[in-house]
Each structure stands twice: as structure tokens, then as C-alpha cells.
Amino acid sequence: MEILTACGTLVYSKRGELLICHISGNDSWDIPMGFRKRGESALLAARRSLYEHVGILVDEKSFNFFGDIGFGSTSKLILHVLRAPNDFVDLANHILTVNYVPNILAEGQLEFIDGIRWVKESDVNEFCTPWVARRLLGFSWSAALE
Template identity: 35%
Template sequence: MDFSTRKDLPISCGTLVLNSSGELLLCHVTGHDLWDLPKGMQEPGEPAVKTARRELHEETGLEFAADLFLEIGLFDFRPDKRLHLFKVQAPDHVRGIDHLVCVSHFIHPVTGQPTPEMDGFRWARRDEISSLCGPNMQRVLLSLHW
């Protein structure tokens, strides 16, 4: 899919957090069957790496120094959105994910209560991406060497 002629599309910035086994950190999207990268919309004038760092912190509680973020690139994601990705090699102490927490909330349409955007975390191997992520995320992630 090529949406690259639309340079005016909004950009979502995300981070591939990899552990020493080459597994990718995924977040479970509350209320959906899908797993996703920690990512979110870039604010006007905000550098992409700043957005990726902010979203990683909001959706997982993880914070890494800016110099650990390696730019992967800008990708066609959906007809209405592009995806700017970065990669971070997580230190060994991050292998355990029980301490991760999403501090970004939305108002739940049924309960009216603030609800975390992400309600679970897991490490995933490359061969698990097709069964965990949506088609657009699968397409992008499986096109990358990580």
C-alpha cells in the first residue's frame, strides 16, 4: 500500500522495544482483541522521537534516554495515517513486564469511568505477530528486520 503521496497525513510515532531474545514488547488495546506497539499521535511541531518517548512512557511507564532511540523510518500505515517508528534495545532488567502500567486513559463509553488505553503487556516473537496484531501493523512489522 502506498499512501506516500499524501504528505499531509497525521503521523503516529511508536517504539519497537526489543529484549535480549529479540522479542518485541506489545501492549493489549483495552476493549479489543488486538495487541499493538506503544504509539500515539505527534503534536504539531513536536519532534517524532519526543512523541515516541512520550507515548512509550504513557502506555507502559517505561522511560529511556533519547540517545537509545534508533530511528527506523516513516511508513505508510493506513489511508488516513502514517507511522514513524523507532527502536530501543531494552536493558535486561526490563525483561520482566509485571511492573508496566498504562497511565493514559480514555472515558469508557459504557461506564463513563477513566479506563487505561492498554490493559496488558507481553513479549512476542516475530512468528506471533500475525496472530496478535491488526493487518496494518502486521504489514509494517513483518516488513522490518528486528
Template identity: 30%
Template sequence: MNGKTVSCGIVLLDPEGRVLLAHATGTDHWDIPKGQGETGETEVQSARREMVEETGIDVSAARLVDLGRFAYRRDKDLHLFAARALASESDLSRCVCVSMFPRRHDGVMIPEMDAWRWVAPADVAQYASRSLTRLFNTALSLTELHRRIETA
């Protein structure tokens, strides 16, 4: 064990190759749906649960392409899966986040994510953290991933 936490997530791409990003409530960060596993969960189970909790979208395990583990930050790695969004999953106005946390200044429970958008690979840096942008610009090209899952 290298002491790093591992977050599991799904890179969901629409038919145009745009990636689904979710806005972290109370921040200026947008991220892919991801999070740490719960005891006894496999990586794919964790990724699927996080996607449902943060977006309401349930991507079946059969649709997922296992991309493997990536260095993300000094203290965290990501285990990522990819899928192509179905037509029924493209309408982001239907997204809902059921994962709640206490707001820092008053303890009121608020959703972890509060907005969703499809973002073109060239525009990811405008929304995503430096760590996620670096990952997509180096180890995991969204353009190459789009081509890869097109044929999967």
C-alpha cells in the same frame, strides 16, 4: 502534506529479539506503544511520551535508533524508533498505562492499554493487527532489526 496522520512509536526489543506489544483495552488488538504527536513535539519526543504513557517505560533519546517513516494504513503512516530493552525494562509486570479514555458504553475512564507481553517475531501475527503484522513482515523485519540494534 499527504493528508495522512502520523503516529510515532518505539519498537522495543528484548535481548532475545522479541518485541514489546501492548494490549488495547476492550479490543483483541495488541500494538507497539505509539500515537500522534502533540503540538510542538518532534517525532522522537512523541514516541518517547507515548511509550511512557502506555507502558511506564522511559527510553532515553540517546538509546533510540531512528528507523524513519513507514506506510501503515491508507490514512496513517508510522514514524518509528527502535531500542534494546534494558534488564530493568524487561519485567512487564511493572508496566502501567496512564493514558485514559472514556469507555464507549458508560463513559468511565479506562486505561488505553491493559496488558503487555514480549512476542517473538514468528508469533506477531497471533496478536498484532494485520497492518502491523504486514509492516513487520515486509518493510521492517524484526529479525533484521534485532541484528541491527545489537551492533548499534
């Protein structure tokens, strides 16, 4: 059985806030991530997903490996950390239009990012589902920034 691998990026601002994205048709926010394509490294998948979701291309050397998280026997999430460059700070003030191929959901609906914002650790529960919040709050935010 093939294990589905999602690759995402924990993008932190200099203020210690985390960048999250809102997925259309969903009540929750999550980090920018997507499934790895066949033959693609986890780093390149995380970099591509960040570009597809947020519209910013960052040099590979700016990413640091953070961890590999299993989700049962059929999927896993590989995370990288990125300290946001100065020009990332204004991202939360607008919604970006990004050129990418949206996911087609089982019902034939398109899934796309319709909002991005910075959140403080204390505000994660307000924006994310309990399942996502538990995972995001389970990471040491200060350790990720070291």
C-alpha cells in the same frame, strides 16, 4: 489537509522478542505508539508514548530512527527502535498502572493499555490483527537490532 502523524517504538529484547501492548476493548495487540502533539518531534512523541503505554522513561539517546511509513494521504507512522535495557525483561510478567491521559474514543469510551508482553517473530500472527502483523513482519527484525 493536515497529515496525522503517529510515532511508535519497536522495542526489542536481548532475546530478539518484540514488546507489544494490548489496547482495552480491542482484540489485538500493537507496538507502543501515539499521535504526535503539535510542536513535538517524532522522537519525543515516541518516547512519551512509550512512557504513557508502558510506564518506563528511556533516555533519548537510546532510540534509533527506523523509518517513516505512509498510510494513504492522511496519516503516517514514524518508527524508532530501542534495544530493551535489562530491566525491561520482566515487563511481560505484570500489567503496569501508568499515569497518563487515556484516549477518548468516538463512542465516549476510554482507551487504555491493559496488557504488555514480549512476542517472538513467529508468534506475531497469534496476537496481532492481520493488518498489524503484516506491518510488523514486514520489517527485518535482525536489521532493526543492528
